[in-house]
Amino acid sequence: MDPLTQGVLGASLSQSVSKKQHLVIAGVLGLLAGMAPDLDVLIRSQSDPLLFLEFHRQFTHSLFFIPIGSVLCALVLHPLIAKRCGLSFKQSWLYCALGFSTHALLDACTTYGTQLFWPLTNERYAWNTVSVIDPLFTLPILLLLVFATLKKIPWMARIAFLWALVYPTLGMIQRDRAEAAGWQLAQERQHEPTQLVAKPSFANILVWKVVYETEDSYYVDAVRAGTSIKIYPGESVAKLDVDRDFPWLDPNSQQAIDIERFRWFSNGFLAKHPSDEMSIIDVRYSIVPNQLDALWSIKLSPLATADTHVEYNTHRNNTQASRQLLFDMLLGL
Structure with missing residues (x-):
């Protein structure tokens, strides 16, 4: 998924569980941690142009990497941002973990393929329910987060996260309809x-x-x-x-x-x-x-x-x- 969508989804979950006084910093930590797994795009080789295909959506996107990735995010973001806002390291890690945890599952909703269970398997999971860029998915989450942040209303962030669950479900229904039409066409x-x-x-x-x-x-x-x-x-x-x-x-x-x-x-x-x-x-x-x-x-x-x-x-x-x-x-x- 595009970085903006990954970020706002991570922010919606972290803000959903935060207190009003921590709403802004929780959103910032969730936003940055939600985008962090895509730093794997930096793994490239000038001599081997296919190397990035093997590593993108690999170990950083594994569900088993969430505890490690979220701690790394907290170690960087806590002293830079969160500590100055009065958060403990445990609170910073929680918001980072929530944001980080959304990334791989959202990517699996797209068509590209995500290695959710690496290193146990290198199978690429693609549920084919959302396009890698879809304004109808992203914009409602973004707008609800803006209002949640400005008005200090956590329940608006919860609605944003709910939309992030509803839209791929609609996509799943649409996918199944399209597949059924495809099977019928092949039969004809x-x-x-x-x-x-x-x-x-x-x-x-x-x-x-x-x-x-x-x-x-x-x-x-x-x-x-x-x-x-x-x-x-x-x-x-x-x-x-x-x-x-x-x-x-x-x-x-x-x-x-x-x-x-x-x-x-x-x-x-x-x-x-x-x-x-x-x-x-x-x-x-x-x-x-x-x-x-x-x-x-x-x-x-x-x-x-x-x-x-x-x-x-x-x-x-x-x-x-x-x-x-x-x-x-x-x-x-």
């Missing part, structure tokens, strides 16, 4: 999917991207789950077959290893780029939900040495045309 096409997922499109829980896998292909479609279901048929692409698509690739090379790392990150949803024969895309994400215009990919090179990593690329096709297509779907056009 006489396909038997081996797996099917529905993910919210950008900044809403009305229009969903449905991706399903058959024996040899991926199909992407958009579903508008309003008062009635509307389908926007999309595109398909052959599943990645490394031996077929890259017959020159040494299976013991670093590039071959990187493909498997990228496969783990993408939950296996990999395909050869439709217009770039040296690139592999993550089929799950695009601005327009019924298109294969991937948000990120890796690029191989037949000239690379055995120990050379792949190239990692991001694609932000946030053009006026793509925004208009998504907006039309939101309107049901």
